[in-house]
Amino acid sequence: MNLSDMLGYADIQQLSRIADVYRCECNGHSKNDLIQSILSTVSRNDVFEAQISSMKLEDLRFLNSLLFEARNSFSLEDLLARVQQSRFGGEAEVQVEPEPQPKKKKTKKKAEAVDTTLTPREMIAKFKHHGWLFNGFSGPSRYLFQVPIDLKARFRASLARRFATELLYTDEPPVYRDEQMLIHDDITHLLHYCRHNEVQLTADGSMYKRFVVQILELVGVQEELPAKGEWRFGYGRHFNHYPNRISFLYDYCYSAKYITETQTVISVTGSGEERLRGRQAGEAEQVYRYWLKLYKGPITNLLSLVHWINALAIEWVTVESLRAVLVPFIKPYYYDDANTILEKRIMTMMVHLGLLRVGEHSQHGAVVKMTKAGTAVVSGLNIEDPGALALQ
Structure with missing residues (x-):
């Protein structure tokens, strides 16, 4: 009403x-x-x-x-x-x-x-x-x-105008990273690897290091393995053993029941076999909703922060000015301070999900901009509908 x-x-x-x-x-x-x-x-x-x-x-x-x-x-x-x-x-x-x-x-x-x-x-x-x-x-x-x-x-319109006055918008940077569709391809790569290899688990339920290394060679985004003895802090089931993006991919496949774990090995389920035969409609929205579900415990207002980035990064905007606006609304979580949460847990993951692209401006440093697909997903549109926004 x-x-x-x-x-x-x-x-x-x-x-x-x-x-x-x-x-x-x-x-x-x-x-x-x-x-x-x-x-x-x-x-x-x-x-x-x-x-x-x-x-x-x-x-x-x-x-x-x-x-x-x-x-x-x-x-x-x-x-x-x-x-x-x-x-x-x-x-x-x-x-x-x-x-x-x-x-x-x-x-x-x-x-x-x-x-x-x-x-x-x-x-x-x-x-x-x-x-x-x-x-x-x-x-x-x-x-x-x-x-x-x-x-x-x-309220949303008024706050958006207020925040926008504090932001620094720029022209398009000469180089930027856009990971649209990569996460869907890498879900396929992860399932394909688990389907054709006997992926063994350690006593704590995580994959042995050699399997993680081989999976990292297949996926589209390279990450470093956690160093031996390194203090790790993250969100998810095995974050202390896997890099952040691989950890999220694994958790999504496990939550979607594409894979199952026994005490010793990982197996691909019937749903996983079906996913290997082709990406299902609406997967972008499903992956996005799962990310919100997984990360909203540590980041209680994650939904509003994502919506603000969607509203404020319609053009290229500097990360520094965006940080100044949004950090006051981010509550630290144990060893993650507000800056770390914004950059690593939110913006970096939004890039991995294909919602956001990130570039390096020659004068203003790191800049970001929402993708059209990202705007559609965050706004609740079906990007696979003929009338929805086209991919950039």
Whole structure:
């Protein structure tokens, strides 16, 4: 539902709170007057932009977590978790000095910062008072929350304009890398190798090193094996034994039930045999969705970050300026800091998936741009439809 519909279902108490936030001048006892005044005020771009400009970073992170979800309803528990995930620790956790020494003013400011930090429930109440969240109105939906569909679109458009002003766009670099279709070919190569070789497993379930080396010689993107004794950190089942891309390919084939593991060897299943006979329709979307599923645990807002890259990298843009915009929205994960997550876990994997191309500009360094196929996949289009965007 849109904002006007949700206001129509809201009670007069919530309408009065929203009207107070926007300083609407109207008859506070008339539900119709309240609704018309709120809609008139919120529809003004200067009011809407001022509200966004006044939002703190953790408010923006919380809002960002809701903007690209396919589902429309959220439970209270889900929203509380999202508020917690929007607090990365540094700016939200302010310590007060136990013994205020010479710098008493600084201590006072710190104390004020602690007092003004909203609890997760207060954050949700704040969004309700702004008319950005509404409860359901009947049955089980009474316990669910929704963001008005038209406000979602306005938030996305407004933030996109705000982010774009901070980006540096360039002309096409003389050299760039584009891996479209390579991952599909390499799924075939991996299955073909496992079909025609007895690939043995170690006691921990990973392939012996010699098999990984031989697979690396077949695939289209070369990677280095983890060095002996090297500390490895990654996402997936055997990331500590395989390079990142091979690890993802293996996990996808295992999840798709193309291969199965016994205690000692890998076998290609009937589904894997069928995949060897030809790539199935919609595989690009399936691989993309599996990547989101595998990586969204460590990167809780991965979906929104991918959508922002899709929206902001429609032309060649420098990685440095993109980093400045997106890193504040990325929560570190153990030994992965925000920069590492953006470059290695997100952008590099988007290149491997054929969603993004990366180049080297002579003046501005590393630059990226979405592929047409990547834009189609992220936007939810079927790239194999005759009417869908063509591959570049």
